[in-house]
Amino acid sequence: MxxxxxxxxxxxxxxxxxxxxxxxxxxxxxxxxxxxxxxxxxxxxxxxxxxxxxxxxxxxxxxxxxxxxxxxxxQVVDRGVSEVATNRVLELDGRKFTLPRSLNRISESMGNWSHLVGKIWQAPINLGGDTVANFIFMEKGGSVPEHTHRGSEMTLVVNGEYSDGLADYDSGDFTVMDGHHIHTPSTVADEGCLVFTIVDKPLHFTSGWARLINPFSHLFFK
Structure with missing residues (x-):
């Protein structure tokens, strides 16, 4: 829900x-x-x-x-049969994810999947401009280190569910995070969780060893 x-x-x-x-x-x-x-x-x-x-x-x-x-x-209006849009499917290591219709076209601008820390996978999307967009997949037991945001982050749960210490999120949920939020996204769902995110500035890690990579965070979430 x-x-x-x-x-x-x-x-x-x-x-x-x-x-x-x-x-x-x-x-x-x-x-x-x-x-x-x-x-x-x-x-x-x-x-x-x-x-x-x-x-x-x-x-x-x-x-x-x-x-x-x-x-x-x-005027005579041509009422020919229109093409029915079909939802695109993303694949990662044998897993398949059906995209919302509005994300169909951006899948063509999607880069390769890369394995980040822990059980996190990322595929960048080229939208042009300064906005950074990614598909991010968390395997079961995967977690993004605790962080806040230098700018803002919009996230849509495409498939699966995750929690971040602030709330529990399910497929279709939409969130906006900024510097007022500190959270640690993670999932224990068997199917993992796929999200689509857009950010205008890199994350800022706030706990443990992850703070050491703050000067390079733009390299991990770009």
């Missing part, structure tokens, strides 16, 4: 089309998995469309509007 969602403000900004591309992508993927948020986005989108229509209509005289509608209705 999905318990963690984008805020209404985030969903409204997404629906208005003014959100940064990377953030828009991860929220779109969450909506692929969450009917509740998808319905909210639909409502926000309708409200924005009505507002825009009213603004445009206020500047158009009735005769011009009638001519415009006549032109539209007189």
């Amino acid at each position: 999905i318990k963690f969602h984008p805020t209404n403000q985030q969903l409204n900004t997404f629906a208005d089309g003014v959100m940064a591309p990377a953030e828009s992508l991860i929220i779109s993927a969450h909506c692929d998995m969450c009917s509740q948020c998808a319905q909210k986005v639909s409502m926000f989108t309708e409200a924005h469309s009505e507002s825009a229509f009213e603004e445009e209509f206020a500047n158009v005289d009735l005769k011009s509007f009638g001519n415009m509608m006549s032109d539209i209705t007189s």
